[in-house]
Amino acid sequence: MSHAAITITNASKLYRKYAYRRQFSTLKSALLKGNLASELSPDEVFHAVNAVSLTVAKGSTLGLIGRNGSGKSTLLKLIAGITKPTTGMVEVGGRISALIELGAGFHPEISGRENVFINGVMLGLTTGEIRKRFDEIVEFSELEDFIDAPVKTYSSGMYMRLGFAVAVHVNPDVLLVDEVLAVGDEGFSLKCLDKFAEFKRRGKTIVLVTHGLGMVERYCDEAVWLDGGKVCGTGDPRRVVHAYTTDVEKAEERVLAESDRKLQIAVSAKGEVPVVVADQPVSNDEPPDDMFRATQGRWGSGPVTIDRVTLEHEENEAHIFHSGDQLVIRLEVSTTKLVTDFVFGISIFNAEGTCCYGTNTDIEEYKPVELVGTGEVKFLIDRLDLVEGTYKLDVAAHTREGFQYDYHRLLYTFRVKSQTKDAGIYRPEHRWIFSSNIRIT
Amino acid sequence: MLSNLQRLLRYRSLIHALVMRDLKARYRGSVLGVFWSFANPLLLLMVYTFVFSVVLPGRFPGIDENYALFLFCGLLPWTWFSSSLTEASNSLLANGNLIKKVLFPAEVLPIVAVIANMVHFFLALPILFLALVFFASRLPTVGELLWFPVVVAVQFLMSLGFGLGLAALTVHFRDIKDLLSNGLTLWFFATPILYPWTMMAERGPIFFELPPLGKLLMDANPASHLVISYQEILFWDGPYGHWKWLLFTAILSVGMFFIGYALFDRLRDSFAEEV
Numbered sequence: 001m002s003h004a005a006i007t008i009t010n011a012s013k014l015y016r017k018y019a020y021r022r023q024f025s026t027l028k029s030a031l032l033k034g035n036l037a038s039e040l041s042p043d044e045v046f047h048a049v050n051a052v053s054l055t056v057a058k059g060s061t062l063g064l065i066g067r068n069g070s071g072k073s074t075l076l077k078l079i080a081g082i083t084k085p086t087t088g089m090v091e092v093g094g095r096i097s098a099l100i101e102l103g104a105g106f107h108p109e110i111s112g113r114e115n116v117f118i119n120g121v122m123l124g125l126t127t128g129e130i131r132k133r134f135d136e137i138v139e140f141s142e143l144e145d146f147i148d149a150p151v152k153t154y155s156s157g158m159y160m161r162l163g164f165a166v167a168v169h170v171n172p173d174v175l176l177v178d179e180v181l182a183v184g185d186e187g188f189s190l191k192c193l194d195k196f197a198e199f200k201r202r203g204k205t206i207v208l209v210t211h212g213l214g215m216v217e218r219y220c221d222e223a224v225w226l227d228g229g230k231v232c233g234t235g236d237p238r239r240v241v242h243a244y245t246t247d248v249e250k251a252e253e254r255v256l257a258e259s260d261r262k263l264q265i266a267v268s269a270k271g272e273v274p275v276v277v278a279d280q281p282v283s284n285d286e287p288p289d290d291m292f293r294a295t296q297g298r299w300g301s302g303p304v305t306i307d308r309v310t311l312e313h314e315e316n317e318a319h320i321f322h323s324g325d326q327l328v329i330r331l332e333v334s335t336t337k338l339v340t341d342f343v344f345g346i347s348i349f350n351a352e353g354t355c356c357y358g359t360n361t362d363i364e365e366y367k368p369v370e371l372v373g374t375g376e377v378k379f380l381i382d383r384l385d386l387v388e389g390t391y392k393l394d395v396a397a398h399t400r401e402g403f404q405y406d407y408h409r410l411l412y413t414f415r416v417k418s419q420t421k422d423a424g425i426y427r428p429e430h431r432w433i434f435s436s437n438i439r440i441t
Numbered sequence: 442m443l444s445n446l447q448r449l450l451r452y453r454s455l456i457h458a459l460v461m462r463d464l465k466a467r468y469r470g471s472v473l474g475v476f477w478s479f480a481n482p483l484l485l486l487m488v489y490t491f492v493f494s495v496v497l498p499g500r501f502p503g504i505d506e507n508y509a510l511f512l513f514c515g516l517l518p519w520t521w522f523s524s525s526l527t528e529a530s531n532s533l534l535a536n537g538n539l540i541k542k543v544l545f546p547a548e549v550l551p552i553v554a555v556i557a558n559m560v561h562f563f564l565a566l567p568i569l570f571l572a573l574v575f576f577a578s579r580l581p582t583v584g585e586l587l588w589f590p591v592v593v594a595v596q597f598l599m600s601l602g603f604g605l606g607l608a609a610l611t612v613h614f615r616d617i618k619d620l621l622s623n624g625l626t627l628w629f630f631a632t633p634i635l636y637p638w639t640m641m642a643e644r645g646p647i648f649f650e651l652p653p654l655g656k657l658l659m660d661a662n663p664a665s666h667l668v669i670s671y672q673e674i675l676f677w678d679g680p681y682g683h684w685k686w687l688l689f690t691a692i693l694s695v696g697m698f699f700i701g702y703a704l705f706d707r708l709r710d711s712f713a714e715e716v
Contacts, residue, residue, distance in 0.1 A: 015714060081544050083713045101542035109466040121458040122545060150469070 005205035006056040011088030013049040048074040050229035059203040063216035066226035072209045094173025103163030108152035123170045141165035178209045256319035267298040296410045304397045304405035308332040323418040327381040334374040342368045347394040385427045388418040463557040478564035514675045515634035515668040521562035528554035529604030530611045537716040551608040555600045585674045592670045595691045602697030605705040632664045666690040
């Protein structure tokens with residue numbers, strides 16, 4: 001297995017959790033009872049990394065993705081050797097440079113020049129090697145004018161740039177990067193990416209922890225998706241990133257569904273509990289003075305009520321849609337007595353409160369005849385051509401004169417996702433046409 | 442263990458760089474700069490001279506006229522010892538980002554604390570020797586001075602042992618920081634620095650054939666043998682006679698070093714999590 005740069009075999013990392021009181025009592029009880037060893041052993045444990053096995057081939061670039069707290073950074077520290085796995089094995093071949101915290105060990109009182117030397121020695125270079133690379137490091141960090149100033153006078157960007165410059169000039173065989181590419185300005189970020197590309201060309205192994213999924217797709221040969229300390233997916237970056245984003249959407253969907261549900265419980269508790277979801281009167285019979293200033297709420301005096309509103313995608317209740325998907329808004333309505341004058345209306349608002357679209361059955365010249373008992377109204381949008389963002393819905397039942405039976409203001413939320421990061425609100429179906437003398441791909 | 446010690450040798454350029462960093466950073470931004478390393482002991486000497494020859498004269502018959510000089514011989518090494526321990530015990534916590542974020546040999550940190558304070562001790566020595574030349578009734582002989590580096594070496598090893606052990610334990614028990622500062626005060630008074638050791642040796646009840654309690658305490662205290670050695674070499678007349686106790690202290694120091702290092706090694710893996 002000489003072609004594997006990193007081999008992780010069934011590695012787990014346990015962190016112990018102490019109750020506050022327990023931590024407080026450790027020294028006393030350790031001294032009194034002399035049970036130092038047992039006091040230091042874990043009682044309640046948390047698996048930061050749980051039975052992870054993976055190999056990284058020499059010269060390949062691995063992307064580690066996953067939610068916050070999924071164990072990415074811990075795994076990286078295990079590879080770097082900063083912490084040891086509780087069980088299992090981690091083997092790494094060659095010199096490691098870990099870009100986990102840039103400029104760790106910089107002393108604020110002394111100059112950038114002296115810090116470069118000390119930091120270089122810390123990262124395993126000899127003084128001779130640093131002297132040889134010093135100019136290159138300073139040039140890379142773009143700090144020629146400030147290199148003799150104390151580091152405490154540096155801006156955070158300058159600090160990071162110097163730290164990055166030293167770390168990448170260590171000339172490692174294995175480079176570990178933890179979400180540090182958001183360093184400096186646009187120009188410097190590009191330079192960092194160039195440096196990575198150079199590392200790749202020179203056959204170095206890179207492990208990258210990042211939330212920039214686009215970067216994983218573009219630069220990595222392989223991706224690993226961690227969740228709760230376990231490997232959830234591994235292999236082709238596009239496939240793993242897709243599986244991960246799908247999972248994130250599912251979680252988002254649950255969160256949106258939950259918050260919508262809470263909102264509706266709050267406003268439907270008519271008269272029983274005071275409702276505090278809006279800065280305007282809600283849940284009473286009168287509409288607010290200025291309807292469009294109301295943030296959220298429900299008002300109207302019946303007899304028609306909208307009992308349930310669901311958003312659906314392909315027959316399933318959904319809160320996450322992709323641009324261009326079909327969206328169905330389903331209203332379950334009921335009335336306590338026969339009505340002959342009724343209008344159903346729908347409006348879609350974006351997060352800034354701009355009305356993206358609004359319509360009702362009266363505008364579209366449906367003539368109400370009669371409504372008794374319960375019924376269902378479906379509003380179908382075949383292509384939801386909205387740009388990415390969060391949107392909210394108004395739904396209403398009222399008379400043609402505008403007397404409100406039941407008005408639901410911004411009580412329903414859905415999110416539109418899109419691969420294209422276009423601007424605005426509405427995305428008309430479109431295409432580009434170029435004349436033959438414009439070469440574009 | 443041996444391979445670990447071998448590794449320590451490989452870190453010497455790192456230790457060197459960090460000691461230099463400490464020394465440079467300490468006085469950076471002050472007007473006098475590194476001159477403070479001379480000025481501090483000089484001012485200290487002046488304060489003690491004033492207190493014990495003007496405010497409280499006649500405390501210690503026999504050495505009264507040169508009391509400040511006597512005090513200085515013991516106080517300088519003690520300052521090295523106590524600040525080494527204080528700084529070493531706090532060194533892992535103070536450099537938490539190195540332990541947590543960089544692959545870094547943690548033992549380097551307490552070692553750097555001991556060495557940096559040793560350098561300060563060395564920088565203060567010229568003041569001590571100048572004071573000897575001006576105030577002492579006699580100058581130490583070459584034969585006595587040859588013992589000086591031996592005493593320094595023994596103290597160095599002992600400080601390392603204590604420093605490593607304390608550094609490792611402080612990570613787990615933050616209480617040590619407070620215990621240590623009070624413990625060191627007690628230790629300071631238990632060590633014959635402010636008073637000649639003969640005074641301590643005479644104190645305490647005498648039961649049957651047992652030696653006085655004060656002498657027992659002093660014999661069991663390795664710091665007192667170091668301090669007495671410095672005083673004998675630099676201050677007292679006559680040839681250096683305390684070498685047997687120094688030998689005992691040297692053996693103790695080697696033991697202390699290995700215990701401290703073993704403790705450090707044992708707890709090493711927990712540092713990145715506990716710091």
